[in-house]
Amino acid sequence: MAGKLILPVLLLLFTGPLYPIEGTTSSRSDDGSSPQISLLQSFNFFGQHYSQIYVNHNGHLTFDSSWSSFTPQQFPMYGGRDIIAPYWTDLDNRGNGDIYYVQYTNGSILQQVTQDINAYFPGLNFHANWVFIATWHEVAYFPMTGTQTTIQAILTTNGQYSFVLMNYGSLANTSRLIQAGYDTISSSHHFSIPGSMSNNASGSNSIFSLDSNVNVPGRWVFRVDHGSTGSHAHLPAPASLSPSPVTLSARRGASAIVDLSSMVTNVCHQHHVVVIMKDAIGKLVNSSGTVKSVREFAPVMV
Known part of the structure; x- marks a missing residue:
């Protein structure tokens, strides 16, 4: 019986709460990006309504243009772009790993995302009518190191509320700096996931994959259609922030x-x-x- 219980825990901690990995594959290129992707549903990101997006190979999404930046900057940047960065660092998919992007407007993925958002944000009666998933699957750090890191960024909306989810699978260890979170033009809204720009960002002890703001280790979720200015993200209700038994059991002493x-x-x-x-x-x-x-x-x- 004990052996049967170990496997789900290991999958949760080291594979992460990933949605299906599928979709169009981006090119194999260092510091590259997807082509401009036309969104099937306009996405409201703190008052900016976007109809296109770019999946940049170095672990971030941008809206107005592709961006090759491989050196992470700490949020807030007070810069001139909106950015969603599940894992901004120097990645390299030339040797191994694939970068996927896909959109859904019906089916089981919408049902699952709807269920998840309502669990994290009760009372909104949210029904997703569109989901966008970008996956960096088993991608190496530069330069073609052979390491394997898997992360996802998910955007969803019902036309009124907008959410960003960040899922963390297996994160290879690296000495490189990593920034995770989001930032807006002039940093009127920004959030940095704990552990960013520290030695607790990667590897088996990564805060990104062991912790959570929705009681699901390896998942971070944010409402992004509006919010207070500065670093105060519109986060789930406090009841969902209690540490889970899995998170507690993963730590010793x-x-x-x-x-x-x-x-x-x-x-x-x-x-x-x-x-x-x-x-x-x-x-x-x-x-x-x-x-x-x-x-x-x-x-x-x-």
């Missing part, structure tokens, strides 16, 4: 609890949650001095 509490504190900060201090063993302390463990801590919206 006091140092592991510190890592988890740091993630909780970081995510809670995006929700304007008041966390006065955190002690060295990963417990959270409220303003009255009461110590709460990570398991007991309940975010309070202010």
Whole structure:
């Protein structure tokens, strides 16, 4: 029985919550991009309505033009472009790996995405009428290193609400910097996934794949049709932010609890949650001095 239980956990932690990997294959080229992709549904990204997109080989999506940048910049960039970056780093698909993109307007994928969004954002009664999935499947780091990294960026809308999902599969270890999240023109809206631009971004201990803001390790989800300015992303309800048993079991000892509490504190900060201090063993302390463990801590919206 124990052997039967191990496999799903390993798949969840190291393969990730990926949607089907399929679609049109982009060219094999270092620092390349897909051609302009006409969207079957206009996508509202913080007030900008886009009808086209580019899947850039170095782990990001742009709207107005392709972009070959392989050196990640920390968000916010205060630049002149909208960007969705599930894994911005120097990738190279010339030797191994494929980059796919596909759109859906009906079928089981729309049903699955609809179900997922309603689980993360209850009360919106969301019904997806379009889904776009870009997958970097087993792509190597430059220069043709033979490593294998798999990530996905998913865009979906019902014409009123817009969402971005980022799924993380197996992430090969690298010393390269990696930026994950999104940024807008002049950085009026931006979000950086915890672990970005640090040594906790890649490999089997990647925060991207072990943690989550929707209680599904390896998945990060954001509502992007509107939101507060700055780094305060429109995130799911606090109830969905409690760490899952899989996430907790993936960490061992006091140092592991510190890592988890740091993630909780970081995510809670995006929700304007008041966390006065955190002690060295990963417990959270409220303003009255009461110590709460990570398991007991309940975010309070202010």
